Amino acid sequence: MGPLTVGGLSVAWLTLIVLIPLAAVVVRSFDDGAGAFWDAVTAPQAVAAIRLTVIVSLIVAAIDAVMGTLIAGVLVRDEFPGKRIVNGLIDLPFALPTIVAGLVLLALYGPNGPVGVNVAYTRVAVLLALLFVTLPFVVRAVQPVLMGLEREAEEAAESLGAGPFTTFRRIILPALRPAMLAGVGLAFGRAVGEFGSIILISGNLPYKTEVASVLVYGQIESGNTTGAAAVSVFLLLVAFVVLLGISFVARRGEGR
Amino acid sequence: MKLVSPARRDAPSSRSPSATLLLRSVALGYLAALLVVPVGMVFYRAFEKGFGTAWDAVTTPPAQHAFFLTITVALIAVPANAIFGVLTAWVLAHYDFRGKRLLDVLIDLPFAVSPVVVGLALILVWGRDGWFPSTDVIFSTPGIVLATIFVSLPFVVREVLPVLEEEGTDQEQAAATLGARGWQVFWRITLPTIRWGLTYGVILSTARAIGEFGAVAVVSGKIQGRTETLTLYVEDRFQSLDLTGAYAAGVVLALLGVTVLAIMTLLQRRHGRI
Numbered sequence: 001m002g003p004l005t006v007g008g009l010s011v012a013w014l015t016l017i018v019l020i021p022l023a024a025v026v027v028r029s030f031d032d033g034a035g036a037f038w039d040a041v042t043a044p045q046a047v048a049a050i051r052l053t054v055i056v057s058l059i060v061a062a063i064d065a066v067m068g069t070l071i072a073g074v075l076v077r078d079e080f081p082g083k084r085i086v087n088g089l090i091d092l093p094f095a096l097p098t099i100v101a102g103l104v105l106l107a108l109y110g111p112n113g114p115v116g117v118n119v120a121y122t123r124v125a126v127l128l129a130l131l132f133v134t135l136p137f138v139v140r141a142v143q144p145v146l147m148g149l150e151r152e153a154e155e156a157a158e159s160l161g162a163g164p165f166t167t168f169r170r171i172i173l174p175a176l177r178p179a180m181l182a183g184v185g186l187a188f189g190r191a192v193g194e195f196g197s198i199i200l201i202s203g204n205l206p207y208k209t210e211v212a213s214v215l216v217y218g219q220i221e222s223g224n225t226t227g228a229a230a231v232s233v234f235l236l237l238v239a240f241v242v243l244l245g246i247s248f249v250a251r252r253g254e255g256r
Numbered sequence: 257m258k259l260v261s262p263a264r265r266d267a268p269s270s271r272s273p274s275a276t277l278l279l280r281s282v283a284l285g286y287l288a289a290l291l292v293v294p295v296g297m298v299f300y301r302a303f304e305k306g307f308g309t310a311w312d313a314v315t316t317p318p319a320q321h322a323f324f325l326t327i328t329v330a331l332i333a334v335p336a337n338a339i340f341g342v343l344t345a346w347v348l349a350h351y352d353f354r355g356k357r358l359l360d361v362l363i364d365l366p367f368a369v370s371p372v373v374v375g376l377a378l379i380l381v382w383g384r385d386g387w388f389p390s391t392d393v394i395f396s397t398p399g400i401v402l403a404t405i406f407v408s409l410p411f412v413v414r415e416v417l418p419v420l421e422e423e424g425t426d427q428e429q430a431a432a433t434l435g436a437r438g439w440q441v442f443w444r445i446t447l448p449t450i451r452w453g454l455t456y457g458v459i460l461s462t463a464r465a466i467g468e469f470g471a472v473a474v475v476s477g478k479i480q481g482r483t484e485t486l487t488l489y490v491e492d493r494f495q496s497l498d499l500t501g502a503y504a505a506g507v508v509l510a511l512l513g514v515t516v517l518a519i520m521t522l523l524q525r526r527h528g529r530i
Contacts (some may be wrong), residue, residue, distance in 0.1 A: 003351050010344035011359065017406055018365055021377030024387055028380050067286055074283040078276060086284065088521050092291055095513035097467030099487045100506045103494065107297040107503070114297070132290055164272065193370030196469035200494055213372045213470065220376055220474055229380070232373040239368035243361055
């Protein structure tokens, strides 16, 4: 097989499995005209779901940025017994099926949970589920960069009298920024589309805890595929922007 | 989207032991509250009424059917993605062509698309009113397979491509110069080179294939004993208020996931990727 055949085969496969189906969603969303598309994405229930999705995902991205960087810092710079196990545990959310992630959080923070906290069917539950499934992104993006960081600049800053906070803000943070942004972008993208971990714990209450993916699911179930396609196109747009953003940040990082 | 886990190196920070301790406590506390204790709780809940009860809950006929359907789907989807992944990575690493960058970005789309949208997309292509209407895809095993291939498509490419890019084409060209045919070069040079990248990609695809929920929930119709995969079975048990069944099946899935994670970590340690 020549390179042309191989290349053609992989493009054909990608087209059949991924591109044609996604194109079908975009085409269907405009089936009843642009007006119907607009009506579908501006219906009150859709607006509420989209707003909740975007706001919660932004909060999740912010918390991930802080906690992910902190955890990466502890894993790279700190030394304590059991550190390798902790390091392995970071990937657990990627390895656990999303429905199990929801079940897991419900077991502890749901009704009849042992800690006496019940967040089931609230927006906090949505936040918690998204924090769970997006945990590894920033940690795993920042960790290798932090490991490769030369200590000389930090030591120089400290010998010049800079405190640990100043050293972090002026020396470490700028070096980590591209990796943090990439991790945060992936986490945000994942949060916007997340479904499995939310469905059990959020209760899917319209106007309250219903996120965009759950709304789409409901619309498919009730046979409103055009409406579902319209909201999906919004989700696809977010996904595409995030991918382009990450590839832009990555390319700028390489150029330095 | 990698399970690469770098740790160690770098001496512990010499300054301010109390600050170090505080940061460590915050990090470990967060991980405990979000990850470790909840996961432990599911295991506890599953076995609360004894091991026998949990075992009975995951060996009912629908549970067994769900388990074997999940395995069957993974056995079809993962090899398909392995072949596609190796071919695509090979082309991307060895040739320059117009639209290469676009292809590179498009491959990651499945990582970024919501699983529910994947399900909808498949219905709009293969469903009754779809572009290629078929009665054997949606609400049937082929639909579940297509959904699973879609969501796990990028893993092998993403693991194999960096290896190929790093190795370059010198060895392959040398082999070709010495008279090796295309397939011989592939079997003797390329495949051994990408062996570990391919292994990681296959492991990650398998984990994702077994764990997929949203896309499968949409295309399968969730028919118990026919199109219900193990993840759908967990939801089904939960909605039917059979919590022991839900937790027990959840534990089976969690164990599969943890096994995958452990294999990955062990392999990476053996091959110096940690």
